[in-house]
Amino acid sequence: MESNNPSFTLVSISLLESNPVKIVTGPLSANFRSPELHFFLEPDGQHSITFHISNTQLYRLGEVQSLCVSEGSETTKEKTYSKGITIQFKDEEESSSFHGAFELWKKEVVIQGSSLANGTVSSSKSKFDDKIEASSAKMYFHYYGQLLHQQNMMQDYVRTGSYYAAVIENQVDFAGRVVVDVGAGSGILSLFAAQAGAKHVYAVEASEMADYAQKLIAGNPLLAQRITVIKGKVEDVELPEKADILISEPMGTLLVNERMLESYVIARDRFLVPNGKMFPSVGRIHMAPFSDEYLYVEIANKALFWQQQNYYGVDLTALHGTAFHGYFSQPVVDAFDPRLLVAPAISHVIDFSTVKEEDLYEIKIPLKFTASVGTRIHGLACWFDVLFNGRLLDASHKPSLLSFAQQQRYPIPPGQGMGEVICRQIIPLPLGKPTVRRLLPGRSPAKRKTLLLLQDVIFVLEQGGILQTSSCRLDLKEPYYRMSQPQAYSSSQDQQPNQLLQSQDLQLSSLDEDGSDFIQQPINDSGVQIH
Numbered sequence: 001m002e003s004n005n006p007s008f009t010l011v012s013i014s015l016l017e018s019n020p021v022k023i024v025t026g027p028l029s030a031n032f033r034s035p036e037l038h039f040f041l042e043p044d045g046q047h048s049i050t051f052h053i054s055n056t057q058l059y060r061l062g063e064v065q066s067l068c069v070s071e072g073s074e075t076t077k078e079k080t081y082s083k084g085i086t087i088q089f090k091d092e093e094e095s096s097s098f099h100g101a102f103e104l105w106k107k108e109v110v111i112q113g114s115s116l117a118n119g120t121v122s123s124s125k126s127k128f129d130d131k132i133e134a135s136s137a138k139m140y141f142h143y144y145g146q147l148l149h150q151q152n153m154m155q156d157y158v159r160t161g162s163y164y165a166a167v168i169e170n171q172v173d174f175a176g177r178v179v180v181d182v183g184a185g186s187g188i189l190s191l192f193a194a195q196a197g198a199k200h201v202y203a204v205e206a207s208e209m210a211d212y213a214q215k216l217i218a219g220n221p222l223l224a225q226r227i228t229v230i231k232g233k234v235e236d237v238e239l240p241e242k243a244d245i246l247i248s249e250p251m252g253t254l255l256v257n258e259r260m261l262e263s264y265v266i267a268r269d270r271f272l273v274p275n276g277k278m279f280p281s282v283g284r285i286h287m288a289p290f291s292d293e294y295l296y297v298e299i300a301n302k303a304l305f306w307q308q309q310n311y312y313g314v315d316l317t318a319l320h321g322t323a324f325h326g327y328f329s330q331p332v333v334d335a336f337d338p339r340l341l342v343a344p345a346i347s348h349v350i351d352f353s354t355v356k357e358e359d360l361y362e363i364k365i366p367l368k369f370t371a372s373v374g375t376r377i378h379g380l381a382c383w384f385d386v387l388f389n390g391r392l393l394d395a396s397h398k399p400s401l402l403s404f405a406q407q408q409r410y411p412i413p414p415g416q417g418m419g420e421v422i423c424r425q426i427i428p429l430p431l432g433k434p435t436v437r438r439l440l441p442g443r444s445p446a447k448r449k450t451l452l453l454l455q456d457v458i459f460v461l462e463q464g465g466i467l468q469t470s471s472c473r474l475d476l477k478e479p480y481y482r483m484s485q486p487q488a489y490s491s492s493q494d495q496q497p498n499q500l501l502q503s504q505d506l507q508l509s510s511l512d513e514d515g516s517d518f519i520q521q522p523i524n525d526s527g528v529q530i531h
């Protein structure tokens with residue numbers, strides 16, 4: 001037995017998922033290649049069943065017979081197994097060495113050990129469980145398990161229509177190909193892929209929505225025979241074959257919130273053939289400083305309530321400062337006139353086909369803005385888009401673009417940032433200085449959602465020849481959904497302070513129990529698209 005990749009000879013394997021149970025007789029082989037265990041069903045090694053260290057259990061059924069199973073999703077009410085085989089060894093000795101190698105394999109990466117009544121079993125946490133707190137994951141998948149939230153996303157016609165166009169206009173990429181839908185939700189993208197002629201689509205969904213997706217797909221029988229719904233996390237599930245294409249909608253607020261991009265990248269590494277396609281293939285975050293006196297006054301006015309000195313005989317002013325800073329740390333989600341931007345946008349590109357999962361834990365984006373007009377700057381405006389680089393579109397060199405109209409603005413309070421500063425020019429920091437200017441979607445290690453988005457945004461301003469540095473700390477929690485029609489401004493200088501915009505103060509967000517918010521919001525149809 002080799003110590004690194006031990007191999008074993010087996011007499012037969014019974015595939016428990018087939019009905020009736022299919023028995024493949026050997027000689028066959030099994031091979032531990034951390035973090036996977038492969039059972040080869042043919043001598044040439046063409047067909048194999050793969051188990052992942054994270055969710056595999058091994059039980060001794062007899063002296064020369066064992067059961068190997070892969071655990072299903074933790075979110076299901078009952079314990080489920082997504083895959084199982086029984087193995088027949090040639091003798092007791094081979095069986096013992098196989099179990100020994102299994103234990104060793106598990107020990108290398110096992111995080112948690114446990115014992116089950118019917119055998120010595122090692123259970124390990126999956127990569128997902130290791131990163132995300134169980135309570136956070138539970139809330140996250142509970143949210144997506146509800147049909148109304150999937151409906152919200154489906155009713156976002158800019159979003160769903162762009163995906164439909166990207167798939168159907170690139171049928172040539174999908175026809176006859178194996179597709180994995182990463183986080184399939186209702187299964188809508190799997191159905192599009194099947195419409196485009198995919199040979200087979202594996203729709204992987206971790207939430208209870210997988211059951212509804214199964215129903216929806218069964219209700220479209222012409223497509224259903226080419227779609228398999230797999231309930232589980234892409235980090236854990238095993239698929240019988242590799243994919244030519246991954247399709248997914250992993251974007252959260254400002255692209256990175258929800259941390260689902262990490263799952264998309266893990267799915268790429270686990271399931272995609274070399275040089276396979278990803279739909280979408282690239283995401284971009286765009287940022288530019290804005291000047292908007294109306295918004296500034298509106299936000300400042302929200303805290304006026306706390307300036308009352310006689311609220312039923314109570315002086316509220318002690319909390320005015322806290323409320324004021326609270327309102328200014330809320331990102332504002334609205335559509336805005338691009339003319340409010342006072343410097344060319346900086347774009348940060350994430351190439352999904354090459355980015356490493358770890359690179360998504362902390363994304364640093366240097367900010368070097370040069371203002372085009374001398375004006376008051378009230379914060380940073382951010383938006384994002386993703387690109388689909390299909391084969392047809394490659395040929396015409398025109399990838400289709402899904403531009404998200406939902407934009408965030410991060411107003412900066414006076415004294416903490418640019419609110420008070422008349423800025424003529426924002427000057428890049430000289431290289432090598434210890435202070436950094438960056439947009440930092442700070443890692444919130446154990447959370448799937450309450451990702452800090454902006455931290456320590458430091459601007460350097462030139463004012464009368466003196467360099468001035470400002471910084472503030474903002475995050476994505478509880479955005480203010482200000483669904484106003486974009487106002488036409490003649491120029492940013494024309495704005496009158498103390499005049500409030502007539503905005504519909506729609507609090508569309510649905511908050512979790514802990515009051516935080518991770519969700520995708522319906523996009524305002526009137527959203528300005530900025531490219």
Ligand SMILES: C[S@@+](CC[C@H](N)C(=O)[O-])C[C@H]1O[C@@H](n2cnc3c(N)ncnc32)[C@H](O)[C@@H]1O
Nearest residue numbers: 144153183184185205206207232233234249263
């Ligand atoms: C933004 S929704 C998109 C749903 C659907 N693809 C669509 O476009 O309408 C993301 C979905 O991915 C699922 N999801 C997130 N992380 C996952 C993971 N690691 N494994 C499997 N599903 C996941 C969520 O439960 C959710 O249903």
